[in-house]
Amino acid sequence: MADMAWVPTTMLDRKFVPRGVTRCTPARFSLWLTPWCLLLGLGLWAAYLCLRDGLLHTNMDNRFAFGLWIFLDLAIIAFGGGAFFSGVLLYFFKLKELNAVIRSAVLIGFLCYSGAVTVLAIDVGQPLRAWFTFWHPNAHSMLTEVTFCITLYLCVLAVEYLPVLLRNRQFRKIPSFLVFEWELHKLIPVLAGIGAFLSFFHQGSLGGLYGVLRGRPFAFRESFGIWPTTFFLFVLSAMAVGPSFLLIMTRVAEWVTRKRLVLESVYVRLARVSGWMLTFYVLLKSIDTMVWLNSTSRRGGFLPWEYYSWEPFGVWILFVEIGLFGFVPALWLMRAGKVNTSWLIAPALLACAGVALNRYVLTVQTLSLATLPFDEFLSYTPSWQEVAVFGGVVAYGVIVYSVLYRYTRLFPQEQER
Amino acid sequence: MRVLIAFLLGLAGSLAFGWWGFPQLLYQREPQPLQYNHKIHIEKGSMECSSCHEVAADGQFAGIPRTASCGACHAEPLGKTEAEKILVTSYVAPERELDWKVYSRQPMNVRFSHAVHVNKAAMKCEECHGGRGSATAAEPFYRNRVTGESRNVWGPRMIRVGLKPGEGMKMSDCESCHEQKGVSAGCLGCHR
Amino acid sequence: MSATQKTSRTPRRYGMVIDLDRCTGCGACVIACAAENNVAPGAARENDRNSISLLRVFTLNNPTAAGRRTAFLPMMCMQCEHETPCVTVCPQQAVELDVLSGIVEQMPQRCLGCRYCMTACPYHARSFNWGDPSWPAGMEATLNPAVAPRMRGVVEKCDFCQSRLHAAQDAAAVNGSLDPGIYTPACVEACPTQAITFGDWNDPEGALAKSGETFAWLEGLGTQPKVRYRSGQNWLHEMAERGGAAPAKEERHG
């Protein structure tokens, strides 16, 4: 497509576009937004149906209490882990290249978490009572920990993103905003610290959600300290997949905006960090699987091959998750410096697919397997409402990211070209 | 400077609405079918609480008596009061049930056992219902538009402090009394 | 379990022993339970996976050659005693193992409907109100006044007919005691062959103590269920030992 004149034309639009960077015309921008707005509309309509008549519009039932929503929530929260991990790497391990991508990371983290919380609000039978978890917390329950941490972390992410918002052309006209932004920017490492603390807990307790299920031998894991091993595996996998997801999103942003947003060294750094974490995660996961298959589930009276003797959950799913989506991307990402950087998106996608598959298996396969001898294997397919609601959340993410990319400076290195 | 004034104006406005306007809007006043006079029944009719609100032998609590039990004495008007005329003409004669607005009506999922509290724990009615038993007229009934419950459950004021008996019947009121007496019933004790 | 529940009387641990040889799978208990607990008649969309069934009777086929071909297994909430899966996972303490009666009590008015307890329960004893329960016109007159109908979006489970527990406690309170004693839940009253025995596991001379050798399902998980079963046919005992169901082998038809 010819490189059109990329100068914003309408007055209002030009007032907000940061100076010195070029953005497409508002017409083209709204053309880009329309499909996502339609998807958002469809999602809102499906959500309205679920809120009006209750969850009978979904295909979930008493045996499949968790379905597509919980699986995808866990997946996008794992992908949103890139925010806290790149924050830690930048402010504590001083990896200076990540400065180019930290604002986009924080925004992606915020969108993933707020999207997940919105889907949870619809997935819960009585959204108006959501505050009960804060008023009558059950400290033993993993879900209480998740609720507390995610709500707090959403505030932390919002505060972390505030400086970027305040640098917008119109907000900076009020000098005290700029000064507040400057002072806050100096304290960002503190926020990154508590962000990491919170993320460690809720990524972990999302994993712990399944590990503590004494009644579901497929998911039950022995405890290491006071948490089941899935607690630590989820944290590690979030750290591993966060940078990869960031790499993918930045590459997609470059492809959509047809601009060079970050330097090559940033991609190499992200890939290498993700590679190392993924290797560490896959090693621990293999050990944990061995322990689980041979001792934990046997004690519960379940034979290992029972879990994998039904279509479509054959033993292949275990090897795909650890092998194809585990070791292969890990080794590929670790050789980031030497291989062609533009191909790095492939192992990143594999890593993300691996973590998503892990969440899928723990959610859907756990519930489909029989726990009682006279049970039968069950299957579940999501209804259009479930897919539409999640489509709506993805659309919300894309719309907000596009708007904020246009009106705030997400990529400092963007103007280098 | 003007921004500060605007800020204070907004603050004062919303505080005024919150503490004075909102309660007016939240509760709607509903009339009782007739002005029942407890005092005259106790003194002239020489009755006490359990003659109408009695706990049956099998533990069932009669609650507000039905028209038939009023009809037992009031087949014809005994006195000259307006309320009694209404009772006889439009309720006892056509045997229509009185639609009383109950001040201490708890939601459907709450199980308050008068048998346990009155018979076993020998509590006085006044401890929870306050002076309603000796009132000469039915006090005005306010219903919360959102929850549908009577205002006597939350209490007359927005802040639930200094509540006299009969003014607050929320879960925390029952709990504090149970805590003092050291008899905690757990969820199953009071919910059904 | 709220530790500060100071017990005003000797706590009971209600439980059941169900004789699988007596149960003929007629289903009287299922309908009596639904009528007692104000469960709405199932709408057309409700099937065996999304209906409100606090008590369900499973059909067990005898994989071995010996003994009767089928046994029927009534299964409701097991009121698990140790590390109750649903109590430990509920984020807002809507489920509580009651110290005074051993019943696992579900509070529909505090339940968010997050359904985490339903994934935690290995016995599938919990049902969720996927839509608003609705009765045909006029049928509200047949609602049991002692039980509060639930609203949409909350989880429900068997609580050993707490309405009858409360009625028993009220009756006992009139003559001075707080102990509801051994009352009769709806399914026990309805069972034509008296297959379900309800009693108190704390009571050494009670009906449960005298019910001989009993077994429970999924005992390996260590949740100590309080509903136990009894049967003379040992193929049932063997099946109860095993955890998850083996893949559907060729069923015995002869």
Place this chain on the structure above:
Amino acid sequence: MAIGRRELLGLAGGAAVGGALSPVPWKLLDDSAIWTQNWSWTPTPVRGPVTEKFGLCTLCAAGCGVKARCGSAGVFGVAPAAEHATGGGALCPVVYGAHQLPYHPRRLRTAIVNGHAVETKEAIAEVARRLEAAGAKAAILDERPGRIVSALYDRIARAKGGTVVTLAQVEDRSLRTMEDLAGMGPGTLGYDFEHAALILSVGAPLLDSWGSTGRMSRLWSRRVETGKPVFVHAGSHWSRTAQLADRALILRPGSEAALVAALAGKLAIEPAAEITGLSPASLSDLALRLREQAPALVVGGGEAASSGLPEATERMIAALNVAIGALGRAGGIVMRRPLTGAPQPPQYLDRVPDHSLDLLVHEASSAGIVAPEALLRRKLAAKGTLVRLSAFLPEAFGPNDVLIPSTTFLEGAEDARGARDAAVETWSYSDGLSSVPASALPPAEFAAQLAEALQVKVESYEELRKARAAAIVAAKRGHVYRHAGGERAEATDLEKFEAAMAEGAVWVDEPVEPGPLRAKIDAVDWSAGRPEQPSLIAVASSPRGSLSVLPAVPLASKLDRETRLYAVPGEVRMNPRTARELNLRPGDSVLVSTPFGETRGRVRCDAAAIPGQLELGACGDGSQLVLEAMGAAEPGAGPTQAAQIRRS
């Protein structure tokens, strides 16, 4: 002071801070949570005192006594009456939800004549006119003969030259053949299971709400405790009784005659084994035990959802009973005194010649016991009309039929005699417990108004009831069981008797000393043909009695569709291998056709089903078509039919 954007921002900030410090957000948070508990569309029960009353269940002929819990809005719960002679503390599953029948969506509110609504009075006049016109070709179908209202029907029929008929329920078929062989009147024989050591049921669903559930359940409990009686079931498919029986003989469909002949010694073991598909060893072992484990008896009657075994097979079963000495022996088939004061027992509808009736008045007041529609149509002449006294709108009714609304469970004044299989007669009555809707006519009221319209002088219901009570007291036999206290009393004094009966007590007759009875069995034809073995057979799983009540009780879906305990109506259950052979997949909608009709359903695969058999759920809505397809109207069509199935 110019109001700029900054000032508006300040104002909004102030309002926000003020709002957070005011009770508005926090009170609304708490109130909205409470609002979700008190939604106006979540119904709340009516408060009020709870009382317990005793009543009579009229859903089927057994007539069990029930304890009803009544709140201020009517009956809200049903429980067994511990001491009732028939119920005896055990009821069938459906009665626990029957108190919701009065509010069934298909409740009939107005009378319907020729397709449009009329006043009940007019409908009665129309029925009277048609009865007048039909003369001898009119019949009144009374499903529960021996009640007081049956006497009214008897008088009306006799006055106009018509007849009173009844349905041959699954319990009647075996007994009536035995009564014919023994040359005794209908209703004079009963089963004495309590003393039996071995019960062989040929197709009869004994443990599936057969006869009166209470009696069979108590029998099953004694079986579990003492090991007696031993249940042996011979049938063509794994019915619930077969699954629970100590020994189940699954024989080739239609080969019951060969089995009975072999057991009676009239057919050699090898050919019989070859015809029935059973092993010779099991046949000879059963024949031996029938004679050794005395007292043993054989119960015929076939499946509930079919017209029962062929007449010849029933005669063979009666002869077998005589051969093993079960007739007239304790623990076998015993004599039963007819109910004192009851009218002449009516004849059976299936013995009425086909297409011989111009008018059939079908009194199915309390609930539509599954009278197969096809059987009624078959007995009516081409332009014959069906008059139905029913509390519910039937699934299908003819253009010139007459429908008259009636009372249902616990509404009208009803009385009930002993179950057909009982060894002794009982009698109890109860006045209605819940309010009768304006347009509904209790059966007694209907009979009285019909008699008045026909200018036939009949006594009133009260007088007949008093006469029956006086007759029973005069006979000085039997005892009265009172529920309240549970104690027994002599039936000697009329006032005490009537007071007890008004409270729902039950009168039980004296059992007859089992003396030897003779029956001519030499005339029985023992020829047992070889049924051809169709590749695919259809089987109807319809538990007899209460569960096959139409319309299904609102909560009955908890038994089939919502828990899969029984066969799900509208579903065709088959073994996965059979499904593969017919290349059908679960969920396909199919059309099952048999020689007598066809029915639609959805395929469901289940590893526990028998290869080569299609199991159709035959209770609840849509079961009329299934019954017709299973030959419920064809005499002797047998429980299983050859079937073809294709995707529809």
Place this chain on the structure above:
Amino acid sequence: MFPGVNGFHWSPVHIIFLSAFGLVLSVLLVTLAVAFFRTLRDVRSGRAGAIAWHCDFEDLPRQERLCRHAFEGAAPGRLCDRGFDCRDCETHPKFATIETRWPVTLPAGLEYPETRLYHRGHTWVEPQPDGTALIGLDDLGARVFGAPEVVELPAPGTKLSVNGAAWRMMRNGASVSVRSPLEGEVIAHGAPGGQWQLRVKPEAGERAFRHLLSGAEAHAWVNAETDRLMILLSSTPTGAALADGGALVADLHQALPDAPWDEVSAAMFLNC
């Protein structure tokens, strides 16, 4: 969660759980509070202007952050990392000694008298004998912005910081805050439409004027600025072509009414 609610009891798990989250929440609130009060302190102590300039400087496009010595070729292409505050920049004296390499002539029609010192934000400073200094808009700035409709001058007595916001000018929608060339206290306002806008009392000593441009350096800088102006105007849809050597029109605003003046004036006066 709070005492007195449903028989709440302080079990160890609750203590750990709630104290952990209480801690995190309080850290978050404290961070926000610290940032807020530091801002108040900065605003009150007048450092707000400097801090605001520091943030703006970071977001200026690259070619606007060139070092002063890049114009006359001493350090071509070098970016300034101190926000144009050369007063205590140690590399500035080194570059100052290198003599200029490129002959510099002023574009036609612009006069930049020698007596004045020039600031990168297109303002000139003229020290007065009585120790104060006059500040006004330089020729290029005046031509670009033309006659402003509204001018908001800081009240006498306010303290200005180098590169901080001095005064604000608005003209049909394009509003610009002019950078202050000096650090000091405003003494008096100039007459509206007059040569100079502010009289300021600078801090003592030569150090106050070290970061201002004068002479040939200023001329080289003005040349670069006119080139930048041409690029800015040419990329606008109007595509006005300024042929080389053509004299600059007195008021560009009038000449090209539909140019994106908000963007162009922001670029010229170093607004972000």
